[in-house]
Amino acid sequence: MFLHIDIDAFFPSAEKARNKDLENKPVVVCMFTKNGKGGAVASASYEARAFGIKAGMPVSRAKALASQDTVFLQADVNYYSFLSREIMQEIAKFGKLEIISIDEAYMEINDFNEARELAVKIKSIIKEKFKISVTVGIGKTRILAKIASKISKPDGLKAIFSLMDVGNYEITVIPGIGKKTAEILNKYGIIKINDLINLGTMKIKEIFPNKYGDYLSLIISDNEASIKFRKKEKQKGKFITLDNETEDKNVIYKNALVLLEKILEEKKEELFSSISLVLVKSDMKNLVKTRKVKPTRNIDMLSNLMKEMINEAVIDKPIRRIGLFLSDFVKVNQKSLTDF
Numbered sequence: 540m541f542l543h544i545d546i547d548a549f550f551p552s553a554e555k556a557r558n559k560d561l562e563n564k565p566v567v568v569c570m571f572t573k574n575g576k577g578g579a580v581a582s583a584s585y586e587a588r589a590f591g592i593k594a595g596m597p598v599s600r601a602k603a604l605a606s607q608d609t610v611f612l613q614a615d616v617n618y619y620s621f622l623s624r625e626i627m628q629e630i631a632k633f634g635k636l637e638i639i640s641i642d643e644a645y646m647e648i649n650d651f652n653e654a655r656e657l658a659v660k661i662k663s664i665i666k667e668k669f670k671i672s673v674t675v676g677i678g679k680t681r682i683l684a685k686i687a688s689k690i691s692k693p694d695g696l697k698a699i700f701s702l703m704d705v706g707n708y709e710i711t712v713i714p715g716i717g718k719k720t721a722e723i724l725n726k727y728g729i730i731k732i733n734d735l736i737n738l739g740t741m742k743i744k745e746i747f748p749n750k751y752g753d754y755l756s757l758i759i760s761d762n763e764a765s766i767k768f769r770k771k772e773k774q775k776g777k778f779i780t781l782d783n784e785t786e787d788k789n790v791i792y793k794n795a796l797v798l799l800e801k802i803l804e805e806k807k808e809e810l811f812s813s814i815s816l817v818l819v820k821s822d823m824k825n826l827v828k829t830r831k832v833k834p835t836r837n838i839d840m841l842s843n844l845m846k847e848m849i850n851e852a853v854i855d856k857p858i859r860r861i862g863l864f865l866s867d868f869v870k871v872n873q874k875s876l877t878d879f
């Protein structure tokens with residue numbers, strides 16, 4: 540059995556935990572742009588979700604939907620990371636924890652009754668110590684545990700033994716089935732999980748003759764499947780050709796910074812979760828460095844990462860072209876341990 544432990548509305552809950560005045564209020568945590576006008580919603584408390592406010596939405600749209608007493612706050616990612624570590628440490632006292640994102644983790648437990656007792660214990664301890672509610676899903680596989688928590692949020696606890704247990708839910712509760720895949724499957728009349736189970740592995744592999752089809756097949760057979768594929772991240776990139784080839788890291792940095800500013804200017808609402816630097820050398824060979832980040836559009840943070848990458852780069856030939864790519868933050872269902 541696996542537990543999937545997922546903190547409810549993590550960023551807003553973290554804000555509520557340190558400020559009693561926010562209790563029961565709609566709270567929207569945002570990544571504002573530098574001038575404070577634009578930006579995107581990072582997460583909305585459940586009270587704010589009732590107005591239709593969602594993660595990823597432009598702040599302007601969220602403000603239009605919000606009630607008068609809705610509180611908008613700038614994300615304080617350092618605090619959330621710190622809190623995340625504290626909470627994960629607490630949970631890790633009960634067993635081996637596989638942390639998959641800032642607010643999600645799995646734990647493998649041998650026995651079902653034990654899993655259930657542990658889930659209750661974890662929920663109450665986190666509430667008591669941190670004033671934060673978590674949802675715990677229990678499942679035969681990680682995916683089933685994750686589905687269990689997804690459908691029982693917030694403050695939920697649910698166990699699933701087979702995908703059939705959730706046959707009446709829409710296919711989109713399956714991690715990895717997003718809007719686009721759902722649309723494809725809907726065309727085949729597949730709306731609910733039961734439809735997908737009845738479709739069978741052969742037909743699934745016919746529709747998706749790739750790794751994704753293998754993944755869905757494993758899921759409907761209640762086998763452990765790892766989501767190694769990710770939804771395609773939308774990338775925004777730019778290149779600049781230097782007037783004069785150079786090995787001077789300061790010159791490279793200054794040019795890269797211009798690219799960064801341009802990309803941020805063109806993608807005003809986006810948060811980015813990875814930054815890649817491409818240095819094209821005079822022998823036309825490429826040097827590529829990438830850094831993952833928590834969703835951000837903070838120019839200081841991104842430019843610092845850029846500086847780090849440039850400092851690390853071994854520049855053995857003059858550089859003639861510089862490229863910079865930022866990837867949009869897309870919600871992925873499973874992130875690797877190293878992302879956080």
Ligand code: DCP
Pocket residue numbers: 545546547548549550551580581582583594595641642692693834868870
């Ligand atoms: N996050 C973000 N931008 C997004 C999605 C998430 O910055 N587009 C951040 C804020 C969230 C945190 O990651 O608080 C965890 O994401 P979840 O998807 O687990 O969402 P929440 O914890 O906010 O809500 P819940 O798990 O209750 O649905």
Ligand code: CA
Pocket residue numbers: 545546547548549642
């Ligand atoms: Ca969460």
